[in-house]
Amino acid sequence: PTRLIPLLLGLALGGVLFGGENTSKLPRLVFDETQHNFGEVYRGEKVSHKFILKNEGEGTLEVQGVRPSCGCTAAAPSKNNLAPGEQGDIEVTFQSDVFVGKVTKTIVVDTNDPETPHYTLTIEADVKEEVTANPRRLFLEQVRQGQSLKTEIEIKAVTDLDLEVTKINSSSPVLELEKRQRGNTHIIEVSIKKDAPLGRFGGDILVFTNSKRQPVLTIPFFGEIISDISIFPPTISYGTISKGSEAMRQVLITIYQEGVKLTRLEAMPEFLNLREATETGGRFHRLEVIITKDAPAGRLEGSLKIYSTSKAQPIINVPVYAVVK
Numbered sequence: 001p002t003r004l005i006p007l008l009l010g011l012a013l014g015g016v017l018f019g020g021e022n023t024s025k026l027p028r029l030v031f032d033e034t035q036h037n038f039g040e041v042y043r044g045e046k047v048s049h050k051f052i053l054k055n056e057g058e059g060t061l062e063v064q065g066v067r068p069s070c071g072c073t074a075a076a077p078s079k080n081n082l083a084p085g086e087q088g089d090i091e092v093t094f095q096s097d098v099f100v101g102k103v104t105k106t107i108v109v110d111t112n113d114p115e116t117p118h119y120t121l122t123i124e125a126d127v128k129e130e131v132t133a134n135p136r137r138l139f140l141e142q143v144r145q146g147q148s149l150k151t152e153i154e155i156k157a158v159t160d161l162d163l164e165v166t167k168i169n170s171s172s173p174v175l176e177l178e179k180r181q182r183g184n185t186h187i188i189e190v191s192i193k194k195d196a197p198l199g200r201f202g203g204d205i206l207v208f209t210n211s212k213r214q215p216v217l218t219i220p221f222f223g224e225i226i227s228d229i230s231i232f233p234p235t236i237s238y239g240t241i242s243k244g245s246e247a248m249r250q251v252l253i254t255i256y257q258e259g260v261k262l263t264r265l266e267a268m269p270e271f272l273n274l275r276e277a278t279e280t281g282g283r284f285h286r287l288e289v290i291i292t293k294d295a296p297a298g299r300l301e302g303s304l305k306i307y308s309t310s311k312a313q314p315i316i317n318v319p320v321y322a323v324v325k
């Protein structure tokens with residue numbers, strides 16, 4: 001019997017090497033469809049579709065990942081492993097609240113199928129609105145501190161909905177909001193508070209309605225309160241830097257009031273250096289603020305002081321922060 005062992009082993013190897021059955025069995029991913037069009041979807045609605053997949057190979061199919069192209073789309077497999085002949089699905093959910101018009105999104109399915117390890121699915125939708133805002137975004141640009149500025153947003157129903165605006169609010173304390181009605185159009189009056197602080201501001205105006213499809217409209221807004229001089233950024237932060245290395249940040253100084261000039265720039269402590277990068281006609285100054293290599297380890301708190309001939313802003317203080325390790 002011991003003499004038969006090498007013979008049997010040789011026969012087994014021969015079967016593999018010379019046309020015997022291959023023991024390596026591979027999966028094969030097949031989808032019933034790779035595209036789905038949701039058709040018309042009202043903004044704010046959430047819609048879902050299941051893509052059916054099947055393993056038509058001889059090995060186990062592993063769904064290793066599902067990657068939507070944006071955060072508006074969620075996708076999840078019903079099973080992560082499919083035996084030969086088994087089927088499952090990828091459920092794809094599309095949230096339409098930030099879109100208007102025709103939208104196309106993709107989902108990449110990662111598997112262990114050697115022929116198509118990254119399979120792409122596509123969804124489409126034509127997003128309609130029941131309630132519209134005009135404008136959709138509010139660019140308030142630059143407003144002089146203390147000036148009163150007012151603008152309007154029109155809210156309308158596109159369908160036969162008897163629209164009601166139940167509540168409005170702003171994510172920024174800079175704005176004041178009031179609502180009134182002009183026929184079938186709801187008007188949101190937007191004004192900037194006179195005591196609003198200097199600097200850039202932004203956020204969202206939320207308009208709550210009786211629409212079941214669009215109960216909330218989000219209107220982004222942006223602007224800047226200025227005086228004679230504007231500084232950006234208003235605070236200089238370096239984060240964490242290595243001891244013995246140099247770090248640089250830029251500051252843009254813009255002069256709005258004619259006749260105002262910069263008289264002096266001062267940085268403290270002593271290991272902060274200043275270098276003016278560009279100047280155009282005396283109105284725009286781009287300043288480089290440099291932490292030198294001899295800055296000691298620890299938390300650094302300093303300041304950039306900007307002196308000018310402005311009566312409203314004779315001295316502007318810009319805080320400086322860093323951690324040196």
